[in-house]
Amino acid sequence: MTPASFTTGTLAPDDILAFAAELADAARPLALAYFRTPLDILSKADESPVTVADRTIEAHLRGLIEARFPDHGIFGEEMGVKPGAEPDRGPVWVIDPIDGTKSFVTGLPLFGTLIAFLDGGVPLVGLIDMPALGERWTGLPGQARFGTEPARTSGCRSLSEARFFTTAPDGFIGDDEARYQRLVARTALRRFGGDCYAYGLLASGHCDLIVETGLQPYDTMALVPVIRAAGGVITDWDGDDLGLRSDGRVLAAASPELHAQALAVLRG
Secondary structure (H helix, E strand, O other), rough: HHHHHHHOOOHHHEEEEEHHHHHHHHHHHHHHHHHOOOOOEEEOOOOOOEEEHHHHHHHHHHHHHHHOOOOEEEOOOOEEEEOOOOOOOOOOEEEEEOHHHHHHOOOOOEEEEEEEEEEOOEEEEEEEOOOOEHHHHEEOEEEEEEEEEEOOOOOOOOOEEEEEEEEHHHHHOOHHHHHHHHHOOOOEEEEEEHHHHHHHHHOOOOEEEEOOOOOOHHHHHOOOHHHHHHOEEEEOOOOOOOOOOOOOEEEEOOOHHHHHHHHHHHHH
């Protein structure tokens, strides 16, 4: 989608990305202030941990967005959809304050802050920030970057040569597990963990294939512009574009050819 598709007046993708970077810059010191400190940990309905750090960061970012763009919608992991917002229609910010909370609460530095901007339900700008590592990937139409340098996928085209990632192998159950096992057995190398960090690695050419299940929109929307602009493909397990109503199954690949091979295996 081109800048002309934006419904936000004179704002261009570069303007949106610049503000997303401001949000990430504001979130990073907050995350680090809580990282590897004693935390009050609660359990959410999906049994994933939530901490005071998640809530503090999201509240701060929502306040910054409200101050700058009071007419924009907001959809955050901890506080849900801004009252009155219609995420499928107008401009909306999708935020995951700490993606990889289990890593965060166990002292593992592979947690990130995810920030996405959607227009009409389409993810146009995405940012993956890794506070503890000081690393950041960004994506907008036609441009993916790791820091200030261009990011590009490996271009791997063969499943038998693919370096594979998933966050949690035990997250696949029932038919999903059978489909996952069928796919992972055909890859060259398997690594686990990483949450959003794996998608940054894919965008920079260090891994080639990622399969996940059980993800939420705030887990995925920031990833889409980064992977696509870096030359990769990211969809659900049916090959459809990811959106706010996707079923949580994600397939990301370094090339269209690799994506097609993986999709064929998942479909059986």
